[in-house]
Amino acid sequence: MTVIRSWLYVPGDRPDRIAKALAGPADAVVVDLEDAVAVAAKEDARRTVLTTLAEGAEFFVRVNAPATPAGEADVSALATAEAKPAGVRVPKAEDPAELRRVADALGVPVYPILESALGVENALALATAHPLVAGISLGEADLAADLRVAGGGDSTALTWPRSRVVVAARAAGLPSPVQSVWTAVRDLDGLRTSTEAGRRAGFFGRSVIHPSQIPVVHEVCAPDPAETAWASELLGRLASSGDAAWIDDHGQFVDAAVVARAQWVLALAGSKEKHVEKGTHS
Numbered sequence: 001m002t003v004i005r006s007w008l009y010v011p012g013d014r015p016d017r018i019a020k021a022l023a024g025p026a027d028a029v030v031v032d033l034e035d036a037v038a039v040a041a042k043e044d045a046r047r048t049v050l051t052t053l054a055e056g057a058e059f060f061v062r063v064n065a066p067a068t069p070a071g072e073a074d075v076s077a078l079a080t081a082e083a084k085p086a087g088v089r090v091p092k093a094e095d096p097a098e099l100r101r102v103a104d105a106l107g108v109p110v111y112p113i114l115e116s117a118l119g120v121e122n123a124l125a126l127a128t129a130h131p132l133v134a135g136i137s138l139g140e141a142d143l144a145a146d147l148r149v150a151g152g153g154d155s156t157a158l159t160w161p162r163s164r165v166v167v168a169a170r171a172a173g174l175p176s177p178v179q180s181v182w183t184a185v186r187d188l189d190g191l192r193t194s195t196e197a198g199r200r201a202g203f204f205g206r207s208v209i210h211p212s213q214i215p216v217v218h219e220v221c222a223p224d225p226a227e228t229a230w231a232s233e234l235l236g237r238l239a240s241s242g243d244a245a246w247i248d249d250h251g252q253f254v255d256a257a258v259v260a261r262a263q264w265v266l267a268l269a270g271s272k273e274k275h276v277e278k279g280t281h282s
């Protein structure tokens, strides 16, 4: 099993930073053609993406929303390019039919980003829109704006959409969603607390916008030695006794659900970083 912990965004009109991002420690690089790129720079950014792909670099691309002129241009440019991205993130996703068009045109893994009330309401339909849909996530800044609720940090106003996207991803058999970006770039303690909370809430891995955020995300996503030891012990007892249920040495009841969790903990602990495939982490 292989997993991606950090997805580093880098603006498509900054070739210097794209090179740095690709050479750095992020598990995945997402070159952005959408909101990090000014309208006047969209064409340049698209050209840079195509040139960098043609040079053999491996990265993901966030296209513009496919229903917009810039999004149409992104999708048709990538569709005819010989070198394809590892996958595309599709922002402002709301319409499963639109997602199918993108997936059919590009033939690469597609990751819809849910950033509106309608997108969240359609979470399961988007997650199951096409076999190439490989993961869903939230874009919390845009979502908070669309919902007219407090955004930023760990706004509790987004608790329900977060749970909704976790449930829809798992119902569709997709990996746990990747957590949305932490925008207080210099506040690494806040990033850590928020990423830990995200893991507890069912997210795995995080989109980041600055290289300084990568080590924090990697640390939070690292297997917890105590949890790994607990899982090994539990599965050892299961193998030797064959019991279906018991109370462990810590007084905790164990049954099939707890065994499933222990198996997931060990699978994650034994995973290699980089290059997640559909359904390879849950």
Ligand SMILES: CC(C)(COP(=O)(O)OP(=O)(O)OC[C@H]1O[C@@H](n2cnc3c(N)ncnc32)[C@H](O)[C@@H]1OP(=O)(O)O)[C@@H](O)C(=O)NCCC(=O)NCCSC(=O)C[C@H](O)C(=O)O
Binding pocket: 008, 009, 010, 011, 017, 018, 020, 021, 032, 035, 036, 115, 138, 139, 140, 141, 142, 143, 180, 181, 185, 207, 209, 210, 211
């Ligand atoms: C956020 C930034 C604009 C900050 O830029 P800046 O203040 O110039 O950064 P630093 O001076 O601290 O940079 C220090 C060094 O790190 C390199 N750097 C910085 N950012 C990146 C990066 N993203 N990738 C690679 N390298 C990076 C600098 O070159 C410096 O290097 P050196 O000179 O050698 O020391 C900027 O970080 C940035 O543009 N980040 C990405 C923004 C982005 O792509 N945003 C799109 C995603 S946001 C999102 O998804 C929201 C979502 O849609 C929602 O709705 O929620």
Ligand SMILES: [Mg+2]
Binding pocket: 035, 091, 115, 139, 141, 142
């Ligand atoms: Mg957004």
